[in-house]
Amino acid sequence: MTVAAPISIRELADPKWMSSVEDLDFIARCVVEGVVNGLHRSPYVGFSVDFASHREYSSGDDLRHLNWKLYGRHDRLYIKQYEAETNVDLHIVLDVSSSMTASNDGLTKLRYALLLSASLARLAARQRDAVGLILFADTVLEHYSARGNSDHLLQLLSALARKRPHPSADSPRGLHEAAELMPRRGLVVLISDLYYESAELFAAVDHFSHFGHDVLLFQVLSPLERHLPIDGAVKLVDAETGTVLETLAHEIRASFETAVEKWINEIHTGCQARNVEHVCITTDVPLEVALVNYFAKRALLF
Amino acid sequence: MLGLNLIHAGFLVAGLAAALPVLIHLLFRQRTRTVSIGSLRFLHEVVKEHRRRRRVRQWLLLSLRVLAALLLALLFCRPYLDRSHLIGLEQDVVMLLDRSASMQARDASGETALTRGIAAIREELSRLDDNAIVHLAAWDSAGITEMPVDQLRNTTATAAATDFGLGLGWARDILSTSDRSTRRIVLVTDMQRSGLPRAPLERLSENVELVVHDVGDPMPKNIAIESADALRTELRPDSQVTVRVVVRNHGPLPVKNVKATCAVESMSKERFTVEREFSLAGRGNTVLDFPLPLQSDGLYKGKVSLAVDDALSHDNARWIAFEARHPDRVLLVDGQEGSSIFSNETYFLETALRLRTEEIVGQLQSFEPERIAWEAGKGFPRLDGYRAIVLANVRRLSDSDGERLEEFLRGGGSLLIFAGDQVTAESLSTLHQRGLLPGSVAEEPVEGRRRVDRWDTKHAALACFSDPQQGDLRRLEFHRLLPLEQLEGDSVELLGCGNLIAAAERRVGSGRCVYIGTTVDRDWTELPRTPMYVPLMRQLVAHLSDQLSDRAAVIHRTVSKTGEAVGIARAKDEEGRWVVTNADPRESALARITEDELHKLVGTQQIPTSAEALSMAGVKLPEGSSRTDEIWTVLVWLLFAVLATETFLAGRIHA
Numbered sequence: 013m014t015v016a017a018p019i020s021i022r023e024l025a026d027p028k029w030m031s032s033v034e035d036l037d038f039i040a041r042c043v044v045e046g047v048v049n050g051l052h053r054s055p056y057v058g059f060s061v062d063f064a065s066h067r068e069y070s071s072g073d074d075l076r077h078l079n080w081k082l083y084g085r086h087d088r089l090y091i092k093q094y095e096a097e098t099n100v101d102l103h104i105v106l107d108v109s110s111s112m113t114a115s116n117d118g119l120t121k122l123r124y125a126l127l128l129s130a131s132l133a134r135l136a137a138r139q140r141d142a143v144g145l146i147l148f149a150d151t152v153l154e155h156y157s158a159r160g161n162s163d164h165l166l167q168l169l170s171a172l173a174r175k176r177p178h179p180s181a182d183s184p185r186g187l188h189e190a191a192e193l194m195p196r197r198g199l200v201v202l203i204s205d206l207y208y209e210s211a212e213l214f215a216a217v218d219h220f221s222h223f224g225h226d227v228l229l230f231q232v233l234s235p236l237e238r239h240l241p242i243d244g245a246v247k248l249v250d251a252e253t254g255t256v257l258e259t260l261a262h263e264i265r266a267s268f269e270t271a272v273e274k275w276i277n278e279i280h281t282g283c284q285a286r287n288v289e290h291v292c293i294t295t296d297v298p299l300e301v302a303l304v305n306y307f308a309k310r311a312l313l314f
Numbered sequence: 315m316l317g318l319n320l321i322h323a324g325f326l327v328a329g330l331a332a333a334l335p336v337l338i339h340l341l342f343r344q345r346t347r348t349v350s351i352g353s354l355r356f357l358h359e360v361v362k363e364h365r366r367r368r369r370v371r372q373w374l375l376l377s378l379r380v381l382a383a384l385l386l387a388l389l390f391c392r393p394y395l396d397r398s399h400l401i402g403l404e405q406d407v408v409m410l411l412d413r414s415a416s417m418q419a420r421d422a423s424g425e426t427a428l429t430r431g432i433a434a435i436r437e438e439l440s441r442l443d444d445n446a447i448v449h450l451a452a453w454d455s456a457g458i459t460e461m462p463v464d465q466l467r468n469t470t471a472t473a474a475a476t477d478f479g480l481g482l483g484w485a486r487d488i489l490s491t492s493d494r495s496t497r498r499i500v501l502v503t504d505m506q507r508s509g510l511p512r513a514p515l516e517r518l519s520e521n522v523e524l525v526v527h528d529v530g531d532p533m534p535k536n537i538a539i540e541s542a543d544a545l546r547t548e549l550r551p552d553s554q555v556t557v558r559v560v561v562r563n564h565g566p567l568p569v570k571n572v573k574a575t576c577a578v579e580s581m582s583k584e585r586f587t588v589e590r591e592f593s594l595a596g597r598g599n600t601v602l603d604f605p606l607p608l609q610s611d612g613l614y615k616g617k618v619s620l621a622v623d624d625a626l627s628h629d630n631a632r633w634i635a636f637e638a639r640h641p642d643r644v645l646l647v648d649g650q651e652g653s654s655i656f657s658n659e660t661y662f663l664e665t666a667l668r669l670r671t672e673e674i675v676g677q678l679q680s681f682e683p684e685r686i687a688w689e690a691g692k693g694f695p696r697l698d699g700y701r702a703i704v705l706a707n708v709r710r711l712s713d714s715d716g717e718r719l720e721e722f723l724r725g726g727g728s729l730l731i732f733a734g735d736q737v738t739a740e741s742l743s744t745l746h747q748r749g750l751l752p753g754s755v756a757e758e759p760v761e762g763r764r765r766v767d768r769w770d771t772k773h774a775a776l777a778c779f780s781d782p783q784q785g786d787l788r789r790l791e792f793h794r795l796l797p798l799e800q801l802e803g804d805s806v807e808l809l810g811c812g813n814l815i816a817a818a819e820r821r822v823g824s825g826r827c828v829y830i831g832t833t834v835d836r837d838w839t840e841l842p843r844t845p846m847y848v849p850l851m852r853q854l855v856a857h858l859s860d861q862l863s864d865r866a867a868v869i870h871r872t873v874s875k876t877g878e879a880v881g882i883a884r885a886k887d888e889e890g891r892w893v894v895t896n897a898d899p900r901e902s903a904l905a906r907i908t909e910d911e912l913h914k915l916v917g918t919q920q921i922p923t924s925a926e927a928l929s930m931a932g933v934k935l936p937e938g939s940s941r942t943d944e945i946w947t948v949l950v951w952l953l954f955a956v957l958a959t960e961t962f963l964a965g966r967i968h969a
């Protein structure tokens with residue numbers, strides 16, 4: 013288990029810590045801006061439903077939201093603006109178990125997941141949605157209830173940036189605990205590598221659904237875990253258990269990929285059956301690209 | 315068992331290259347990278363499945379690489395398949411090594427033909443597989459000695475001659491009982507033509523192969539003593555004992571001033587040496603006489619030798635032994651002296667006994683007859699110097715005469731009595747009363763022509779006449795006969811006419827008495843006019859003087875038994891005789907028979923001795939020679955197959 017020092021007031025004042033928070037926030041902001049600019053349609057559609065006011069049309073706005081009546085009356089283009097749906101909470105449930113810390117070249121899954129979490133939090137904050145955060149491993153490690161103020165966002169970002177221990181987790185018990193901590197209906201975004209038994213995973217998903225949550229699964233895998241893109245003799249160390257396995261990577265690659273794809277498909281199929289979205293991303297794909305692709309796909313659904 | 319042999323066995327060291335793949339694997343094996351992964355969940359499943367397959371593949375790959383290295387090393391060794399062991403299972407081989415005297419001949423390097431022959435046998439043995447049946451024998455005219463292979467080096471040349479008929483006949487008999495398909499006779503000889511028998515050689519079976527190894531060397535020069543015999547071994551004042559030697563030059567070139575020496579020694583160690591010098595034309599012969607000034611009776615032994623350096627040394631000397639003695643004195647008592655010498659009663663007998671051939675070889679039959687006229691009334695002289703006394707038509711004998719004769723007979727002398735007009739039963743009564751006569755003599759002679767119709771064919775004196783070619787005693791005819799009426803004691807009948815006993819013999823003490831019922835001259839018989847007379851009389855007198863059997867002191871023979879050596883030795887019987895053994899003179903001949911001629915004589919084909927035939931027999935050829943049974947092509951294809959499989963497998967493993 014990876015162990016990090018406990019967070020204290022003193023550490024919070026540490027410039028390095030502050031730097032890491034700013035760094036995470038900066039990256040998340042860049043990602044969000046990139047996502048927003050990259051989409052042809054406003055991302056607000058995903059999180060807002062009630063009309064609020066009008067504003068003048070600017071380049072890039074969705075033409076579907078033009079108020080043609082006003083155009084006919086005033087000969088000017090106005091875009092309808094909608095009130096944010098404040099009763100939809102975003103619950104980010106982030107897996108920080110040791111399997112997420114598997115470190116090789118490039119980003120770790122944990123860092124990728126942290127950035128993804130921060131980006132989503134910032135997107136939600138931008139829509140003035142309440143955002144909550146649950147960090148879990150074998151159990152819930154930290155819980156931040158969903159709130160909509162900016163201080164809370166900073167708090168979440170700080171929580172994400174903080175170093176902490178990463179206990180191993182061999183079952184989704186922490187997910188069940190998280191579900192119990194979120195009785196209020198909302199959107200649950202689960203970010204994990206999902207190294208659980210499928211039945212246990214779906215039981216946890218069902219647990220979230222039981223409370224009326226919409227569930228979105230972000231499965232984050234490293235390229236190594238998905239394609240094993242290395243050759244020769246390798247000593248593979250299980251980040252969870254420390255178990256070592258020596259093999260010739262090129263020999264087992266095909267079988268490994270097949271097995272992994274089968275596993276992912278199994279999860280995907282199970283999610284579809286539960287009307288749960290499942291997005292599998294690898295850490296070699298830039299985060300903004302992954303998010304753009306996701307939101308573009310999601311927009312097609314609406 | 316696959317008989318795989320190597321021409322360049324030294325390249326087997328290159329087989330160490332089989333360790334190269336292992337070495338390369340150890341030296342250049344990939345370093346293991348340590349990689350952290352979220353979960354080994356799927357890897358465990360996949361690796362478990364692949365591990366066994368991978369291990370099999372890797373071992374297979376290593377084996378292929380090692381095999382490729384070994385094949386490459388083996389290829390350099392130039393392997394070939396030795397199928398001789400298969401051939402050996404069907405082979406029955408008789409190896410005949412000529413050990414006759416001529417095999418002692420040395421070539422320019424001083425090596426004997428026998429040494430070359432042993433080497434040839436060893437070479438033949440080395441070509442044979444252990445499964446082949448081998449009968450190894452040394453052979454000459456004296457016999458065949460089968461021997462184990464390890465006794466081969468102990469084989470020595472004998473003094474016997476060559477006899478192809480004997481050796482090939484023995485081999486043929488052995489192979490005729492063999493059930494193997496390949497039957498072969500390996501004949502190692504110097505191809506001496508004298509080894510061919512007078513009768514044609516018996517042909518070998520069609521399925522018998524004959525391999526001839528001619529180890530002889532054409533010999534340009536050989537001077538040989540063909541014979542050495544003692545002539546005139548009787549000691550007479552008018553002549554000397556002579557040893558006659560026949561020397562033959564078997565070579566084409568003449569020889570000059572060759573020294574020949576005859577050296578004999580008496581039993582009392584008295585030595586006599588005579589030397590002669592002679593020259594001989596090519597392929598000529600000469601007779602050398604060596605007169606010896608011998609004076610005393612007794613046995614003499616020694617040898618005749620030539621001082622010459624030629625190819626064959628065994629025939630440069632010849633052993634001789636002989637008995638020299640004065641002739642036997644025979645007293646002829648003439649009972650009816652004639653008016654002239656020719657009309658004497660004993661004229662024909664004396665003449666027959668005095669006959670002396672010019673050169674007599676071998677056993678003596680010499681007599682010194684002394685005649686006395688009985689009617690002169692002087693009686694017998696001293697009888698102790700005589701071997702035999704002949705009474706021819708003696709009218710009367712006094713008691714004292716009978717007493718002296720009995721004493722003479724019992725002392726070992728012999729008496730021969732002939733009938734005649736003056737002989738009656740009464741005139742011989744003195745002898746009859748003393749038990750000296752073989753039987754009682756008839757009162758009156760029997761008139762009328764009668765022929766001998768029976769005789770003792772086993773009698774020492776008459777046995778030679780059992781062969782009609784040497785004289786038929788049935789031609790003996792009498793017109794008057796004074797027979798014996800009845801045989802007495804241990805007397806035996808010698809001649810018979812119908813129911814009449816014409817001649818008989820009786821042993822008296824150590825002597826013998828023979829009675830013949832006819833005259834010794836022509837009065838009662840025409841025997842003196844027939845050719846039978848001289849031999850019959852001499853045989854009878856020789857028998858009575860013990861010249862026919864007991865006194866043959868020397869036996870001459872040629873080597874005829876296995877292991878027999880030349881020289882002079884005492885006979886193994888108790889007679890005290892000497893045996894002179896010499897080499898067979900036929901072995902001195904230089905004429906040689908060709909291999910083709912021998913094959914024609916025995917009806918076989920010449921076995922090819924080409925490199926191919928030798929190769930098929932599994933013979934090791936010199937390095938660099940090409941062989942038809944090399945298997946490098948098979949190895950090359952095998953190597954290609956191994957390398958192709960290795961490449962394919964390696965591609966699969968490392969892909």
